Amino acid sequence: MTIHPTDQATAGAARRPTRQRAALAELMSTTSEFLSAQDLHAKLQERGDSVGLATVYRNLQAMAADGDVDVLRTDDGECVYRSCGTEAHHHHLVCRECGRTVEVEGPAVETWAAEVARQNGFSDVTHTIELFGTCTSH
Amino acid sequence: MTIHPTDQATAGAARRPTRQRAALAELMSTTSEFLSAQDLHAKLQERGDSVGLATVYRNLQAMAADGDVDVLRTDDGECVYRSCGTEAHHHHLVCRECGRTVEVEGPAVETWAAEVARQNGFSDVTHTIELFGTCTSH
DNA sequence: AACTCACATGAGAATGGTTGTCAACAAGGA
DNA sequence: TCCTTGTTGACAACCATTCTCATGTGAGTT
Ligand SMILES: [Mn+2]
Ligand SMILES: [Mn+2]
Ligand SMILES: [Zn+2]
Ligand SMILES: [Zn+2]
Numbered sequence: 001m002t003i004h005p006t007d008q009a010t011a012g013a014a015r016r017p018t019r020q021r022a023a024l025a026e027l028m029s030t031t032s033e034f035l036s037a038q039d040l041h042a043k044l045q046e047r048g049d050s051v052g053l054a055t056v057y058r059n060l061q062a063m064a065a066d067g068d069v070d071v072l073r074t075d076d077g078e079c080v081y082r083s084c085g086t087e088a089h090h091h092h093l094v095c096r097e098c099g100r101t102v103e104v105e106g107p108a109v110e111t112w113a114a115e116v117a118r119q120n121g122f123s124d125v126t127h128t129i130e131l132f133g134t135c136t137s138h
Numbered sequence: 139m140t141i142h143p144t145d146q147a148t149a150g151a152a153r154r155p156t157r158q159r160a161a162l163a164e165l166m167s168t169t170s171e172f173l174s175a176q177d178l179h180a181k182l183q184e185r186g187d188s189v190g191l192a193t194v195y196r197n198l199q200a201m202a203a204d205g206d207v208d209v210l211r212t213d214d215g216e217c218v219y220r221s222c223g224t225e226a227h228h229h230h231l232v233c234r235e236c237g238r239t240v241e242v243e244g245p246a247v248e249t250w251a252a253e254v255a256r257q258n259g260f261s262d263v264t265h266t267i268e269l270f271g272t273c274t275s276h
Numbered sequence: 277a278a279c280t281c282a283c284a285t286g287a288g289a290a291t292g293g294t295t296g297t298c299a300a301c302a303a304g305g306a
Numbered sequence: 307t308c309c310t311t312g313t314t315g316a317c318a319a320c321c322a323t324t325c326t327c328a329t330g331t332g333a334g335t336t
Contacts, residue, residue: 016283016332038322052286057323059284077215077293078322093258102258109247113269116242120231122271129267131251133260154303154312176293190315195294215322216293279336290325301314306307 015066021059023049025083028069033099034080034092072130095135104131153204159197161187163221166207171237172218172230210268233273242269 015021023044028035035043041056060081063069069081072092084090084103089110093102109129117125153159161182166173173181179194198219201207207219210230222228222241227248231240247267255263 018284018332020285036322054287054324055285073211073215077211077217093254093260093263095260102260104254104258106250106254109250112244112247116231116244117269117271120240120242121274122231122233122240122269125231125269125271127267127269129265131255131260131263131265133255133263136259152312156303156313158314174293192295192316193314196313214293277336280334281332283330283332285330286328288326291323293322294320296319297317299315301312303312304310306309 015062019049020051020055023047023051024056024059025063025068028063028081028083031083033101034070034072034082034094035099036074036078036080040081091129091131093131093133095138096132097134097138100135100137153200157187158189158193159200161185161189162194162197163201163206166201166219166221169221171239172208172210172220172232173237174212174216174218178219229267229269231269231271233276234270235272235276238273238275 024040027040027043027047027049037053037057037060040060041051041053044051044056060069060071060079064071064081067087069083070092071079071081072094073079082092082101086103088105090103090105091109093104095101106129113125113127113129117123162178165178165181165185165187175191175195175198178198179189179191182189182194198207198209198217202209202219205225207221208230209217209219210232211217220230220239224241226243228241228243229247231242233239244267251263251265251267255261
């Protein structure tokens with residue numbers, strides 16, 4: 001059984017620069033909400049920088065593996081991506097109405113997670129912590 | 139945009155008791171790991187209490203809506219269900235090797251989540267907090 | 277610049293968990 | 307027993323994501 005793979009260490013295997021990845025990265029850098037691969041693919045098409053859907057998926061995965069973008073799953077199982085301001089470990093407070101996202105840190109929650117894991121003898125612990133709510137604009 | 143629906147309050151609309159739901163509930167009450175709908179469907183078949191796959195899905199959703207079972211998504215997007223010991227709000231520490239699950243509470247983390255939301259002016263806040271690791275049997 | 281070659285791309289097919297359809301069933305009140 | 311209505315199950319349909327593979331393109335090398 002594998003509920004949550006450990007696919008961490010993705011040593012920087014020289015990725016080749018392409019127009020497609022550049023366009024995607026540029027688009028994401030100017031967007032603050034979490035968007036799905038399909039959303040991004042559509043926006044690229046509107047904008048003229050047409051990129052194949054499979055390529056969007058592949059690059060998003062690569063960028064996520066490299067830690068360049070954050071991923072989370074919507075309630076209906078769709079993956080959504082976002083280019084965050086910091087490379088450091090953090091979590092998100094997302095508006096479920098408009099997608100507005102705030103990056104949050106929680107030293108307390110980090111130590112809590114580590115402590116709980118230790119007390120139960122678990123090792124190689126990772127965690128998923130996301131907050132959802134309704135922002136002030138609603 | 140809807141990243142995380144608020145589908146909470148599902149007033150107890152009298153659900154009609156059936157052999158199928160009983161078999162499913164019974165199976166889940168004797169299982170401690172998180173299992174997928176397909177896993178459960180297969181186990182029911184082995185055991186003789188054959189139940190249609192669609193029915194398994196429907197009942198799991200109903201049970202989840204009623205708060206009778208907990209749901210979480212595996213890394214590959216599959217929903218997995220578990221009948222927990224308590225009805226009270228809690229989280230999980232799951233072994234990614236064998237699925238062994240420990241129910242954990244975190245008053246500190248609850249207040250942290252609420253506080254972060256308040257500071258950013260978000261309302262109707264919910265959170266997703268799950269811990270994954272490797273248990274002592276590995 | 278021409279040559280090479282491994283990596284990247286894209287159009288479309290395939291995958292697979294989940295949901296929809298709808299006729300046959302069955303719980304429970306009249 | 308009869309009716310009404312929620313429930314079931316076999317199978318089709320959905321749809322996000324992955325796979326396939328022929329073609330394209332970085333970037334060294336000569
Ligand atoms: Mn953290
Ligand atoms: Mn909590
Ligand atoms: Zn909002
Ligand atoms: Zn284990």
